[in-house]
Amino acid sequence: MAEEFVTEITKKSEDFSEWYVQVVRRAELADYSPLKGCMVIRPYGFTIWENIQDALDRRLKETGHVNAYFPLFIPESFLSREAEHVKGFAPQVAWVTQGGDEILEERWAVRPTSEAIIGYMYSKWVRSWRDLPILINQWCNIVRWEKVTRLFLRTTEFLWQEGHTLHRTHEEALEEVLRILEIYRDLVENDLAIPVITGKKSPSEKFAGALDTFTLEALMPDGKALQCGTSHDLGQNFSRAFEITFLDSDGQEKHAWSTSWGVSTRLIGGLIMVHGDDSGLIIPPRIAPYQVVIVPIFYGQEQEEVINKARELRDLLKKSGIRVLLDDRDEYTPGWKFSEWELRGVPLRLEIGPRDLASSEAVLVRRDNREKRRASWEALPTVAPQVLESVQKSLFDRAKNFRETNTRESEDFSEFKKIMEEKRGFILSPWCGNEACEEEVKAQTTATIRCIKDEEPSGKMCLVCGNEAKFLAYFAKSY
Amino acid sequence: MAEEFVTEITKKSEDFSEWYVQVVRRAELADYSPLKGCMVIRPYGFTIWENIQDALDRRLKETGHVNAYFPLFIPESFLSREAEHVKGFAPQVAWVTQGGDEILEERWAVRPTSEAIIGYMYSKWVRSWRDLPILINQWCNIVRWEKVTRLFLRTTEFLWQEGHTLHRTHEEALEEVLRILEIYRDLVENDLAIPVITGKKSPSEKFAGALDTFTLEALMPDGKALQCGTSHDLGQNFSRAFEITFLDSDGQEKHAWSTSWGVSTRLIGGLIMVHGDDSGLIIPPRIAPYQVVIVPIFYGQEQEEVINKARELRDLLKKSGIRVLLDDRDEYTPGWKFSEWELRGVPLRLEIGPRDLASSEAVLVRRDNREKRRASWEALPTVAPQVLESVQKSLFDRAKNFRETNTRESEDFSEFKKIMEEKRGFILSPWCGNEACEEEVKAQTTATIRCIKDEEPSGKMCLVCGNEAKFLAYFAKSY
Numbered sequence: 001m002a003e004e005f006v007t008e009i010t011k012k013s014e015d016f017s018e019w020y021v022q023v024v025r026r027a028e029l030a031d032y033s034p035l036k037g038c039m040v041i042r043p044y045g046f047t048i049w050e051n052i053q054d055a056l057d058r059r060l061k062e063t064g065h066v067n068a069y070f071p072l073f074i075p076e077s078f079l080s081r082e083a084e085h086v087k088g089f090a091p092q093v094a095w096v097t098q099g100g101d102e103i104l105e106e107r108w109a110v111r112p113t114s115e116a117i118i119g120y121m122y123s124k125w126v127r128s129w130r131d132l133p134i135l136i137n138q139w140c141n142i143v144r145w146e147k148v149t150r151l152f153l154r155t156t157e158f159l160w161q162e163g164h165t166l167h168r169t170h171e172e173a174l175e176e177v178l179r180i181l182e183i184y185r186d187l188v189e190n191d192l193a194i195p196v197i198t199g200k201k202s203p204s205e206k207f208a209g210a211l212d213t214f215t216l217e218a219l220m221p222d223g224k225a226l227q228c229g230t231s232h233d234l235g236q237n238f239s240r241a242f243e244i245t246f247l248d249s250d251g252q253e254k255h256a257w258s259t260s261w262g263v264s265t266r267l268i269g270g271l272i273m274v275h276g277d278d279s280g281l282i283i284p285p286r287i288a289p290y291q292v293v294i295v296p297i298f299y300g301q302e303q304e305e306v307i308n309k310a311r312e313l314r315d316l317l318k319k320s321g322i323r324v325l326l327d328d329r330d331e332y333t334p335g336w337k338f339s340e341w342e343l344r345g346v347p348l349r350l351e352i353g354p355r356d357l358a359s360s361e362a363v364l365v366r367r368d369n370r371e372k373r374r375a376s377w378e379a380l381p382t383v384a385p386q387v388l389e390s391v392q393k394s395l396f397d398r399a400k401n402f403r404e405t406n407t408r409e410s411e412d413f414s415e416f417k418k419i420m421e422e423k424r425g426f427i428l429s430p431w432c433g434n435e436a437c438e439e440e441v442k443a444q445t446t447a448t449i450r451c452i453k454d455e456e457p458s459g460k461m462c463l464v465c466g467n468e469a470k471f472l473a474y475f476a477k478s479y
Numbered sequence: 480m481a482e483e484f485v486t487e488i489t490k491k492s493e494d495f496s497e498w499y500v501q502v503v504r505r506a507e508l509a510d511y512s513p514l515k516g517c518m519v520i521r522p523y524g525f526t527i528w529e530n531i532q533d534a535l536d537r538r539l540k541e542t543g544h545v546n547a548y549f550p551l552f553i554p555e556s557f558l559s560r561e562a563e564h565v566k567g568f569a570p571q572v573a574w575v576t577q578g579g580d581e582i583l584e585e586r587w588a589v590r591p592t593s594e595a596i597i598g599y600m601y602s603k604w605v606r607s608w609r610d611l612p613i614l615i616n617q618w619c620n621i622v623r624w625e626k627v628t629r630l631f632l633r634t635t636e637f638l639w640q641e642g643h644t645l646h647r648t649h650e651e652a653l654e655e656v657l658r659i660l661e662i663y664r665d666l667v668e669n670d671l672a673i674p675v676i677t678g679k680k681s682p683s684e685k686f687a688g689a690l691d692t693f694t695l696e697a698l699m700p701d702g703k704a705l706q707c708g709t710s711h712d713l714g715q716n717f718s719r720a721f722e723i724t725f726l727d728s729d730g731q732e733k734h735a736w737s738t739s740w741g742v743s744t745r746l747i748g749g750l751i752m753v754h755g756d757d758s759g760l761i762i763p764p765r766i767a768p769y770q771v772v773i774v775p776i777f778y779g780q781e782q783e784e785v786i787n788k789a790r791e792l793r794d795l796l797k798k799s800g801i802r803v804l805l806d807d808r809d810e811y812t813p814g815w816k817f818s819e820w821e822l823r824g825v826p827l828r829l830e831i832g833p834r835d836l837a838s839s840e841a842v843l844v845r846r847d848n849r850e851k852r853r854a855s856w857e858a859l860p861t862v863a864p865q866v867l868e869s870v871q872k873s874l875f876d877r878a879k880n881f882r883e884t885n886t887r888e889s890e891d892f893s894e895f896k897k898i899m900e901e902k903r904g905f906i907l908s909p910w911c912g913n914e915a916c917e918e919e920v921k922a923q924t925t926a927t928i929r930c931i932k933d934e935e936p937s938g939k940m941c942l943v944c945g946n947e948a949k950f951l952a953y954f955a956k957s958y
Contacts, residue, residue, distance in 0.1 A: 031600065033550045034557070035587065040600055043545035043615060050546065066522035067529065071512045072589075072620055072636050078513070095577040096589065099624040099635075100570050108514065110551075110575065110589070121510065121519055130810065136522060141551055141620065145578040156578075157551050331609065 009343065011278045016222045023272060024151045027281050027344045037149040037156030041265065044344065045152075047289035048268055049159065053139065055191045055287065056161065056263070059183045065135045065163065070117050072141075073108040078116040082241040085115065088208020092144040094156075110143040115209065115234070115260055118164045119242035126166060126256060129248045133176070134166040142264070152269030153226070153479050160264035166244065166256040170235070173257035177233045180261045181214045184229040187263075192271050193284040193395040194218045195403050196228055197426070197474060199451030204435055207260075211235035217450040217474065219403045220273045223424025225450045225476035228270055231261035269479075274399050275368075281345025282367050284395050285388040290325040292317055292384060293346040297334045297353035310352050313362065313377060317350075320381040322388075342367060347391045348384065368394050407474075413441075413463050416475075420445040426476050428453065430469030432462035440464050441475060449473045488822065490757045495701045502751060503630045506760050506823045516628040516635030520744065523823065524631075526768035527747055528638065532618065534670045534766065535640065535742070538662045544614045544642060549596050551620075552587040557595040561720040564594065567687020571623040573635075589622040594688065594713070594739055597643045598721035605645060605735060608727045612655070613645040621743070631748030632705070632958050639743035645723065645735040649714070652736035656710045659740045660693045663708040666742075671750050672763040672875040673697045674882050675707055676905070676953060678930030683914055686739075690714035696929040696953065698882045699752045702903025704929045704955035707749055710740035748958075753878050754847075760824025761846050763874050764867040769804040771796055771863060772825040776813045776832035789831050792841065792856060796829075799860040801867075821846060826870045827863065847873050886953075892920075892942050895954070899924040905955050907932065909948030911941035919943050920954060928952045 009026065012019040024030050029045030041049065057067075073096060080086045089112045096108040111117070122134065139161045149155050163180060167173040181198055188194050196216040206213035210232040217225045238244070239255040248254050275282040285291050294317075296310040310326055317324040325346070327337050334351070341349060351363040361374045364383070368391050375383040406425030410416040416427055431437060431449070441464060442448050450473075457469035488505065491498040503509050508524030520528065536546075552575060559565045568591045575587040590596065601613065618640045628634050642659060646652040660677055667673050675695040685692035689711040696704045717723070718734040727733050754761040764770050773796075775789040786807055793805040804825070806816050813830070820828060830842040840853045843862070847870050854862040885904030889895040895906055910916060910928070920943060921927050929952075936948035 031603070033596065034554060034599060035550050035552050035596075038550040038552060040550065041548040043547045046547045047545070049548075066526070068522045068525045069520040069528075069638060071514050071517040071519065072622065073514050073517060075513060091579050093579065094575045094587075096573045097576045098574040098586075100572065102624070107577075108573075117512065117514075120513060124510070143551065145581070159548060 009278075009280065012221070012276055013278060016273075019276070019278075020273060021151065023276055023280050023343070029268070029272070029281075030151050032151070035156070037146050039151050039155050039157075041159070044289055045268060048271075048283065048287055049265055051287040051289070052187070052191070052267060053161075056183070056187050057139075059187065060137055060161075060163070063135075063179065063183065065137050067138060068136045069138055069140070070114055070121065072111055074111055074114070074117045076107045076109060078120060079109050081116065082209045082238055084237075085209035085241075089113065089144075092146070094143045094145055111140075112142060112144045113260075113262075114138070114140075114162055115164065115238050116242075119238045119244060119258070122164075122166055122256075122258075123242045123244045126244055126246050129168050129246055132166055132168045132246060132256065133172065135163075135176075136165070137161055137163040150269075150479075152272070153266055155265075158265050160262045162260060162262040165259045166239075167258070168246070168248065168254075168256070170257050173235075173259050174233055176259050177212075177214060177231045177261070180231045180259070181216070184216055184231065184261075184263060188216060188218070188228050188267065188270075189396065191284065191286045192267060193286075193392055193399065194228065194270055194274050195396060195400040197451060199453055199474070201230075201451060202435075202438060202449040202473065204438060205449060207232045209234065209237050211237065215451050217426075217476070218270055218274065219406055219426060219476070220270070220479070221402070222273075223406060223477070225426065225478040226266070226270050226273070227450070227478065228267060229261070229263035232259060234258040234260060275395050276345070279339070280343030282395065283345040283347060285347045285392045288345070288347055289323065290346050291322050291388055292324040292348045292350055293337075293341045294324065294326045294350045294352065295334050295337045295341070296326075296328060297351055299354070302354040302357075305357060306352060306354060309357060313350065313352065313380060316377070316380060317384060320385070322384055348387055350380075350384075366391055368398075411460060411463060416441075416463060417445055420447050420475075420477070424477055426450070426474045428472055428474055429463040430457045430460035431471045431473040432465055432467045433470040434462075434465065437462055437464035445477075447475045447477050450476050450478060488757075488759065491700070491755055492757060495752075498755070499752060500630065502755055502759050502822070508747070508751070508760075509630050511630070514635070516625050518630050518634050518636075520638070523768055524747060527750075527762065527766055528744055530766040530768070531666070531670070531746060532640075535662070535666050536618075538666065539616055539640075539642070542614075542658065542662065544616050547615045547617055548619070549593055549600065549617060551590055553590055553593070553596045555586045555588060557599060558588050560595065561688045561717055563716075564688035564720075568592065568623075571625070573622045573624055590619075591621060591623045592739075592741075593617070593619075593641055594643065594717050595721075598717045598723060598737070601643075601645055601735075601737075602721045602723045605723055605725050608647055608725055611645055611647045611725060611735065612651065614642075614655075615644070616640055616642040629748075629958075631751070632745055634744075637744050639741050641739060641741040644738045645718075646737070647725070647727065647733075647735070649736050652714075652738050653712055656691075656693055656712045656738050656740070659710045659738070660695070663695055663710065663740075663742060667695060667697070667707050667746065667749075668875065670763065670765045671746060672765075672871055672878065673707065673749055673753050674875060674879040676930065678932055678953070680709075680930060681914075681917060681928040681952065683917060684928060686711045688713065688716050690716065694930050696905075696955070697749055697753065698885055698905060698955070699749070699958070700881070701752075702885060702956070704905065704957040705745070705749050705752070706929070706957065707746060708740070708742035711738060713737040713739060754874050755824070758818070759822030761874065762824040762826060764826045764871045767824070767826055768802065769825050770801050770867055771803040771827045771829055772816075772820045773803065773805045773829045773831065774813050774816045774820070775805075775807060776830055778833070781833040781836075784836060785831060785833060788836060792829065792831065792859060795856070795859060796863060799864070801863055827866055829859075829863075845870055847877075890939060890942060895920075895942060896924055899926050899954075899956070903956055905929070905953045907951055907953055908942040909936045909939035910950045910952040911944055911946045912949040913941075913944070916941055916943035924956070926954045926956050929955050929957060
């Protein structure tokens with residue numbers, strides 16, 4: 001029965017994208033809805049999101065940010081005020097044209113991002129340099145009309161946070177952009193155990209309306225990059241479009257400098273892909289809904305004693321702050337439960353059976369490498385967190401090792417194309433900075449510049465045109 | 480300067496609704512947006528919402544509920560499946576008719592409530608009695624096209640939580656409906672310090688598609704009732720409309736029994752109205768963004784010493800788990816700060832000046848009754864929480880006393896009309912149960928049945944028709 005349960009899943013190593021969809025649905029992370037491109041995030045998946053929210057919200061509040069809530073809708077004329085912005089987002093907008101039986105005179109966009117409505121409100125609130133900085137974040141839903149969608153990775157509606165800040169000087173704004181990039185890196189690497197490279201986007205890939213976009217890019221097991229978050233230096237573009245000015249201490253009226261930044265439920269897609277294996281999900285302990293699942297093993301008359309002890313151990317672990325589930329359902333065998341909780345990615349399994357009662361011990365099994373060890377009951381509050389930390393670290397190290405193995409350098413376009421064809425991954429190459437060369441790479445390989453490395457190319461020549469390189473850029477195919 | 484600041488506000492006792500709007504905007508709880516009927520919840524107001532969310536989410540999780548996220552949109556045909564439901568909500572729907580440049584074949588409703596989309600998903604997920612109960616909640620935004628709006632109390636878009644549960648029997652569903660009603664009562668009375676009466680709605684006032692609606696009703700200072708939350712027994716209406724069936728242990732396929740329930744950002748409007756006074760807001764300590772504001776008082780050279788001590792006291796209070804703000808801005812006088820934080824409703828002010836340095840004391844001033852007391856620094860971690868608890872209790876007692884004074888009984892329609900004209904408030908009256916009599920009261924007084932008391936009318940006669948009463952009903956004008 002246990003075996004049946006597992007063999008129903010396509011192997012990650014055989015058909016990665018089919019494995020992905022099956023794991024998401026079978027682990028009850030999410031499901032398709034009857035609305036094209038919109039998903040339902042089920043409780044198990046939503047708990048991962050809540051844990052990500054907690055981890056990020058704490059970091060944002062520690063650095064002086066506060067939450068607020070702005071309207072879901074943006075009048076069409078507002079979206080149009082910043083020329084690049086509307087060009088980038090209008091094709092993706094869902095439009096409300098009727099309210100009750102009233103036809104609207106002006107269409108309302110369902111927010112594809114909130115710079116426009118927030119910029120308008122900021123222009124009403126800011127008067128003096130003493131009002132700055134403004135450091136506001138909002139957690140909300142976003143709608144972008146997508147042609148091709150994939151659970152968590154690209155959906156018509158998704159959840160995210162979007163920070164929108166105002167500053168007195170460009171220096172302060174840029175500091176904020178990089179502070180947030182570092183907070184995101186810390187979150188993604190330390191809580192989600194996903195290693196990332198960070199850097200600036202090329203002009204063609206930056207946010208519509210930004211001066212510069214900084215990004216976090218992770219490598220997926222199929223060799224494609226996943227953009228995990230972005231932080232934008234908006235310069236004074238939106239301040240000019242929405243007339244956000246302040247009276248500075250020198251008596252001059254000035255335009256504020258603004259930033260925006262966001263991460264979304266897409267992160268959940270990233271962690272599924274990076275950590276999972278043929279048996280299903282592996283969720284990093286720091287954001288796992290359940291860090292430990294207790295499976296009692298009993299036959300006939302020992303049942304009560306085993307279950308009572310399992311309950312005691314659950315309470316013991318709970319008291320030490322561990323998120324723990326006792327699976328005491330009696331309609332499933334222990335083997336079936338092992339498979340189910342492996343599929344659902346619980347990082348640590350605790351088994352307790354009749355033999356363990358005599359020795360006052362339990363068996364701990366790691367999800368990532370299936371390593372088993374015994375631990376005495378009284379040692380559990382110490383041992384379990386240690387093992388969980390070790391799982392967390394191993395997941396990160398494994399992913400980082402994969403990323404490093406699959407990050408190559410190339411200064412030769414033929415070689416570059418061969419690597420991109422056969423192995424994918426990141427390729428670090430010199431680039432002259434011209435969009436034509438970037439386009440040529442995309443046309444021939446579908447790879448794009450994921451980000452620019454913060455390092456001089458020191459005399460190297462552009463991969464495509466052979467002229468002097470201005471940048472070292474990470475190229476990859478991407479989601 | 481301090482006086483100027485305060486006199487700018489209309490007095491609550493003189494023009495209640497003007498006072499309300501001014502307080503909401505001047506305290507920076509919320510602001511109007513350029514979208515008709517949509518508001519912006521500013522950080523100070525949103526923190527109140529976050530504290531309400533924390534308080535309720537904890538209670539819901541303790542009783543086995545989990546969070547999830549369902550799509551923002553509902554296809555028009557889904558909304559129409561339950562006849563009463565669509566009749567009730569269709570006139571209030573905002574419709575998405577275009578995505579990008581594509582005209583939709585079927586309009587998408589922006590959710591006015593989510594029974595329809597959730598019902599559809601539940602029909603896919605539930606198979607066996609072992610899958611029940613399903614106890615899912617979601618925190619989200621809701622859109623209802625409103626003609627007349629008022630900040631927090633009635634807005635086109637608002638935030639809420641909506642619970643949607645499925646049960647094996649009607650008894651279990653009804654238990655859930657009442658369990659939630661009690662959780663809401665506990666939240667509203669103990670955290671928001673707003674006394675409520677609870678009971679069943681009359682058929683004309685129940686949720687569109689429900690068998691029965693239970694409600695919490697609070698009395699506002701202008702004598703009008705505010706509905707603070709509802710909990711619906713949906714019977715099998717939605718299970719039939721969406722074919723939510725399960726195989727019971729007796730081998731029979733049965734329709735599940737469902738409930739839904741919600742509270743919204745409207746609660747914030749309630750607490751503003753109930754507790755505020757002529758000087759502005761008074762926020763109950765348990766949900767106040769800042770429970771204590773420290774205002775240092777200094778002249779010239781003592782400044783540094785006073786501020787250093789103020790910082791120490793802030794850290795001391797923070798360490799005891801109190802939400803505290805130190806207002807160390809030097810561009811405002813202490814008097815101005817007193818007025819501002821009174822307007823913004825911080826329940827307890829701590830003053831520290833040069834004289835207090837010598838005596839190692841500080842002055843505590845309650846917002847609700849302006850009572851002053853001195854406390855030694857070392858006693859603050861004990862004294863401050865006690866004073867805060869006392870403020871919390873006083874606010875509730877004051878509101879309860881007002882509610883009791885303004886709850887009258889009447890069995891005579893002329894007397895009833897006179898009270899409703901001159902004093903408003905709740906009137907408890909016998910009612911025969913016929914909609915015609917309910918309508919007559921509404922036509923002549925605009926008052927409606929807010930809820931039915933859980934008590935037999937024991938031989939009394941209907942207020943309107945004089946026939947035998949079946950119910951004792953609380954009547955009131957309402958928001």
